[in-house]
Amino acid sequence: MNVRRTRQPVLPLGSLPRVDLLPPSEMRRRDMLARARAWMVVGIAAVAVSALLVGGAAAYHVASSVRLGLEQARTQQILTGIAELSEVSEALATRGDLQALRADAMAGDLEWTPAVALIASHLPAGVTITGFSLDAGAAPVAGSDPTSATGMSGTVTVQTPAAIDLVAATRDLREAPAVIAADLESLTAADGVFTYTLRIALDQSVYTGAFTAEE
Numbered sequence: 001m002n003v004r005r006t007r008q009p010v011l012p013l014g015s016l017p018r019v020d021l022l023p024p025s026e027m028r029r030r031d032m033l034a035r036a037r038a039w040m041v042v043g044i045a046a047v048a049v050s051a052l053l054v055g056g057a058a059a060y061h062v063a064s065s066v067r068l069g070l071e072q073a074r075t076q077q078i079l080t081g082i083a084e085l086s087e088v089s090e091a092l093a094t095r096g097d098l099q100a101l102r103a104d105a106m107a108g109d110l111e112w113t114p115a116v117a118l119i120a121s122h123l124p125a126g127v128t129i130t131g132f133s134l135d136a137g138a139a140p141v142a143g144s145d146p147t148s149a150t151g152m153s154g155t156v157t158v159q160t161p162a163a164i165d166l167v168a169a170t171r172d173l174r175e176a177p178a179v180i181a182a183d184l185e186s187l188t189a190a191d192g193v194f195t196y197t198l199r200i201a202l203d204q205s206v207y208t209g210a211f212t213a214e215e
Contacts, residue, residue, distance in 0.1 A: 115178075115206045119156055122176040124164050130195075131157040140204050147178070151204030155185060158196050163189075170198070178202045 112134075120129050134154035140146060166184050173182035181201040188195045 111206050111208050115152060115202060116156075118176060118178060118202075118206075119173065119200060122172050122179075123158060124160070124169050124172075126162065127158045127160045127164060127169075127196075129156060130159050134200070136207075137204065140207060146204035146207065149204050150180060150201050151178075151206050153201040154199070156198045156200050158198065160194050160196070161192060163194055164196070166196075173198070173200070178205045 115134070116129065116132060119132075123129070132154065134152050134156075136152060137150040140149070140151075170182045170184065173179055179200065180203050181199070183199050184196060185199045186197040
């Protein structure tokens, strides 16, 4: 028959027994304080996290606002540049229109002095040009032969102290460069002076071409 011995707690010699003398109310109060401190820590942490989130959102908003302002300024700068280019384009278009109008209006610009000198150089000796009434012809057609169209026509008045051979004189004029036609229109004689009115036509090679529209 086995007999088991149970060990009894032995109180150490020289120690005092521990006795929990706190009342239940104090224990509950301490427990509540501990829980309150825990919840306070949680609340402070939540507030800190919220503050960080709000601060981050505010910083992001500020950064976004700055970027938006920069982009708006850049957009405005681009729009201003486009407006300036538009003004330049309009000015260039206006200039082109004015040049076209000038080219149309001045297409028949004539070399008057060389044209009259050309006629005078093919008149008989002793014949002097005393007046002329010449008008410009139609504007030249781009790509056309200037010698195939009339550029100047009208009358030239000449005087001579002696009668001239009209047939030979008009033939010499017709053979001159740029002269298309030369014919006698009228003849008068007074006080020993013969006055001839010749009808002359020259081709468009007498145009200066100074106002031709640029290609």
